Amino acid sequence: MxxxxxxxxxxxxxxxxxxxxxxxxxxxxxxxxxxxxxxxxxxxxxxxxxxxxxxxxxxxxxxxxxxxxxxxxxxxxxxxxxxxxxxxxxxMQLIFQDPYASLDPRKSVVEIIAEYMIINRTYPSKKEIYNYAAHLMDIVGLARRYANAYPHELDGGRRQRIGIARALSLHxxxxxxxxxxxxxxxxxxxxxxxxxxxxxxxxxxxxxxxxxxxxxxxxxxxxxxxxxxxxxxxxxxxxxxxxxxxxxxTQALLSAIPEPDISMRNKEIKVIQGEVVSPVDPKPGCRFAARCEFCTELCTKDDPPLL
Structure with a gap:
């Protein structure tokens, strides 16, 4: 087996x-x-x-x-x-949501990608580190002519490619x-x-x-x-x-997805009623109970297990 x-x-x-x-x-x-x-x-x-x-x-x-x-x-x-x-x-690495706020505005593209490798001494020399940083630019589809550019000079898509290359730099x-x-x-x-x-x-x-x-x-x-x-x-x-x-x-989330098909223009959207409970010191029970059409007394007594 x-x-x-x-x-x-x-x-x-x-x-x-x-x-x-x-x-x-x-x-x-x-x-x-x-x-x-x-x-x-x-x-x-x-x-x-x-x-x-x-x-x-x-x-x-x-x-x-x-x-x-x-x-x-x-x-x-x-x-x-x-x-x-x-x-x-x-x-374990992270790709951030905001591709501009997560990049150091004082460093060039190749310096940003090389930063983690320099800190962790991934390669013996800085030349090897910068060579691999350039290779990562190729992998993520970032032209090498941007190597010495700064984040503010690039659009959002290229900035996010920098973030991806940086995340990949430590394998x-x-x-x-x-x-x-x-x-x-x-x-x-x-x-x-x-x-x-x-x-x-x-x-x-x-x-x-x-x-x-x-x-x-x-x-x-x-x-x-x-x-x-x-x-x-x-x-x-x-x-x-x-x-x-x-x-x-989940059903309500899926019903809210926009449909590009004009034949679906009359699709029913499931609207969730009720108040959102506070996440500060919440009481025992299902967090969604106050907004759920299927709520029973059991739902408000204890956290329901995920079965």
Whole structure:
């Protein structure tokens, strides 16, 4: 019997709370369990403020988890010290949402791409580092004539290619893509998505793709997790989620996707009624209960398990 492939990334009851006021806590990520397998993409969707980006940054330990475990290739990295995490971060990288704010305006393109390699002394000499930085420009489709240009001289698509090249510079296995196309024009979005998918095939990369755009996440993801106020409401394969969404929140999200087909102009959009509960010290029970048409007394007593 063949061995079952082990996940590259796994979280167990992962939590991230932020202190608010004197004694209150904002539950940004609350008990997330997920597995991401090598070479696959987990899409994470939900409305703004649901904890998608915080989840990605907590997995990378750019923000320290409040509770729970983060496993990389079976090893619990939650308690790693600073030196251990510096070494681990060569395997785990982040592509930021804003391709301008995430780039140092005082450095040229080639200096930005080379920066991580200089810090981690990836190659013996700076000449080798800059040669590989130029090679990365070729890989991400950035012409070498921009090597000495500065971020403000480039458009959004080229800036995001710099961010991708920088993330690839340490040969990572896992990359968190934090809404990498949301700030770009639609035509450029398609180019960046196709680039990310090609790189995944060529380098066997594993992605966590954070987005609020369901049409984008369907295109790139193997599995999709739907988040709402810090919790996972639904987790399934991409095809299954779009064919047979189970949770009423997921159904409402899918009904809101714009249809380019004129014959679908009378499609019913499912409007969610009710008030959004506060993520600050939330009461036990389903976070979506106040807005759910199927809510019962059981939903307000305890957090429903993900079955």
């Amino acid at each position: 063949a061995d079952v492939q082990a996940p590259l990334i796994e979280t167990r009851a992962l939590k991230k709370y932020f202190p608010v006021g004197d004694h209150s806590q904002l539950h940004a990520v609350d008990g997330i369990n997920l597995k991401i397998y090598p070479g696959e993409t987990l899409g994470v969707v939900g409305e703004s403020g649901c904890g998608k980006s915080t989840l990605g940054r907590t997995i990378l330990r750019l923000q320290e988890p409040t509770d729970g475990q983060i496993l990389y290739d079976g090893k619990d990295i939650t308690k790693y010290n600073r030196r251990q995490m510096k070494q681990m971060r060569q395997n 990572p296995k896992f990359i968190v893509c934090d809404e990498p196309v949301s700030a770009l024009d639609v035509s450029i979005q398609a180019q960046i998505l196709n680039l990310l998918m090609d790189l995944q095939d060529e380098m066997n990369l594993t992605y966590m793709f954070v987005t609020h755009d369901l049409s984008v996440v369907k295109h790139i993801s193997n599995h999709i997790m739907v988040m709402y106020l810090g919790q996972c409401l639904e987790l399934s394969t991409s095809d299954e989620l779009f064919k047979r969404p189970l949770h009423p929140y």
